[in-house]
Amino acid sequence: QASTTAQASLLIEMTMTAPMMQAAFAGKSLLLALFLSASPTAMASSNRCKISQAPVVATAAAAEKNEFLTGVVDSFLVNALGEPNNGNTPQSELEKVEGRRQINWDAGIVPFEFPGNFFASVVDRGLTVTAKGDRTNALRVSNPPDGSDDKFNSVNLEASKDFQTFSPERLFTSIKSTTVSATFTIPGDNKTEAYVKGFGAIFVDVNKRGSKMTLIGEGGCELHTEKVPIFPGGLSFVGVLFNTSMPLVKEVRFELGNTPLAWTQPERKGRDFVVMDDFFYSEPVKPTKKKCAVRAKGSKGVAKAWSGAYKTEISLDTMHEKFDAKVTLRNKGAYKAEKVKVKFYASRDTTFGPLDRSEGYLGQVRGGGIDGSSYVTIEHKAMKPTWRRGKRYIIAAWSNAECEEEDYWTVVGTVDRAY
Numbered sequence: 001q002a003s004t005t006a007q008a009s010l011l012i013e014m015t016m017t018a019p020m021m022q023a024a025f026a027g028k029s030l031l032l033a034l035f036l037s038a039s040p041t042a043m044a045s046s047n048r049c050k051i052s053q054a055p056v057v058a059t060a061a062a063a064e065k066n067e068f069l070t071g072v073v074d075s076f077l078v079n080a081l082g083e084p085n086n087g088n089t090p091q092s093e094l095e096k097v098e099g100r101r102q103i104n105w106d107a108g109i110v111p112f113e114f115p116g117n118f119f120a121s122v123v124d125r126g127l128t129v130t131a132k133g134d135r136t137n138a139l140r141v142s143n144p145p146d147g148s149d150d151k152f153n154s155v156n157l158e159a160s161k162d163f164q165t166f167s168p169e170r171l172f173t174s175i176k177s178t179t180v181s182a183t184f185t186i187p188g189d190n191k192t193e194a195y196v197k198g199f200g201a202i203f204v205d206v207n208k209r210g211s212k213m214t215l216i217g218e219g220g221c222e223l224h225t226e227k228v229p230i231f232p233g234g235l236s237f238v239g240v241l242f243n244t245s246m247p248l249v250k251e252v253r254f255e256l257g258n259t260p261l262a263w264t265q266p267e268r269k270g271r272d273f274v275v276m277d278d279f280f281y282s283e284p285v286k287p288t289k290k291k292c293a294v295r296a297k298g299s300k301g302v303a304k305a306w307s308g309a310y311k312t313e314i315s316l317d318t319m320h321e322k323f324d325a326k327v328t329l330r331n332k333g334a335y336k337a338e339k340v341k342v343k344f345y346a347s348r349d350t351t352f353g354p355l356d357r358s359e360g361y362l363g364q365v366r367g368g369g370i371d372g373s374s375y376v377t378i379e380h381k382a383m384k385p386t387w388r389r390g391k392r393y394i395i396a397a398w399s400n401a402e403c404e405e406e407d408y409w410t411v412v413g414t415v416d417r418a419y
Contacts, residue, residue: 049221050336051248052373056080057224058200058239061231065166069235073166073280076200076239077102081282088123090188091283101125101187103279104167105141112144114172117190126187126194126284131174132253138262139180142171142275152275156261159205159273162233166202166277173275175262180276182252184284194284198241199252202277207232210258211274215240216251218287218335223248228274239280244334247285292403293333294340298375300327302394302413305382313414316385325362326379327396327412331370340367340400342378344412346385346392352409356395362386367398391416 058080060072077085081100091097103119110118116137119127131137142152142163153160155175165171174180184194203211211228229236242248257274301310305322316323325344331337345352346360367378378396385392397409 047220047222049217049223049248050369050371051217051223051242051334052371053242053244053248053334055198055215055224056241056243057226059226059229059237061206061229061234061236063231063234064164065235069166069237073200073202073237073239076237076241077280080239080241080243081198081200081280086125086187086283088125088187090124091126091186092188094283097283097285100280100282101127101284103127105170105172105277106167108145110141110170112141112149114139114141120185120190124187124190126185126190127279127281128183128185129172130181130183131177132179132181134174134177136176138174138176140173140175140261143169152261156264156273158264159261162205162273163275164204164233164235166204166235171204171275171277173256173261176260178256178258178260178274180254180256182254182279182281183250184281186284186286192286193250195247195287196249196284197244197247197282198239199249199282200237200239200280201252201254203228203236203238203254203256204275204277205233206230206236206257206272206274208258208270208272210255210272211236212255213238213240214253214255215242215249216253217248218250235277241282246288247282248334250287252281292400292408293335293372294329294331294337294370294398294400294403294408296327296396296398296410297330298328299377300396300410300412301325302415311413313416315416315418317418319419322382322384323415324379324381325383325394325396325412326377327398327410328375328377329367329370329398330375331372334372336372337370337400337402340370340376340398340403341365342367342380342396342398343405344380344383345395345397346387346415347395347411348392350393350411352395352397352406357406360386360392360395362394385415385417387417389417389419 058076062069084099116129119125151160151163186192214225215223217223257272259271303310303324343364344362347356362383397405399405
């Protein structure tokens, strides 16, 4: 078998430059330079979140816990998730809401038959785990104080022979499902839903492709999926961070091998039993109501109907002339702005109030969605003036789930009607 460092280098050579690898294997500590903007093992999905921010990713694997693997993990904790480790301190008692939480499963108080909300209630670190597709939520933590189990040998004797720990001496798994979900609450307030920026985890005895970690955003969309490096009998690490101003990660989902640990009969080739060790995640933060990220920016104007000659001001010379108006909207946020609708109004001045909305309405255009950091130009063609003589300021007001039209509007131009 290849040496630990040689095997590890094969697993991460796609994510490191040659000088970085030489420094790593010379025994030097690994820094954030190890991380990438996007991982070569990232997986595509039809339900991807519409975000502009790419994650930073760290992956590594080794035959056992050693300086190399520890260096990668420690670098992710310090440089990505941040300091300090907040332990069991309620968030309300923190000097600053920053840093991270860690779970190593090793304390004697942690029960063998593990309740999924243990680390959101008994020891509150703001994390709840659930076995997907298992109504009994059969979660286990190995090596209870009474000595009745050793690395899950009481669940699957043969599989347990290939398990080891990253932090001695206890491991975590679901025994009836290969899919485990982690969700978050505010530490010290387990009734308040929370989000995190990043998450890292140790996987044990990954033999085949298929084990992966998926970060889920608002509405159940997929932020990022990262495959777990294969290392039979070894330890694998995956860490993913979205370095955004507000946390995006609502849930983290793990696919552990291809067979639940309690499935011991019949024994067939190709089975892959995977369990887990330590969890690391940024301080859970309460989600805030999304602010309107859509702003008017770029070309706008008014034009005689179907002329395409947009200007800041035009005149209509006949009674039956119509006009066009356009506005360019930019989504400054990370998520896609869904179901954006633009209404056009005629106002006597450059303000926009209730009278304009009730008497000056000209028409609307449903603009659909605007991807994060993208522009969309919306036109309303052949609008009929609603006033007789005089000049009006044409206002475009937009709305969607986060934007109220009375708050988000702009003057696109003026139309002077002669008749």
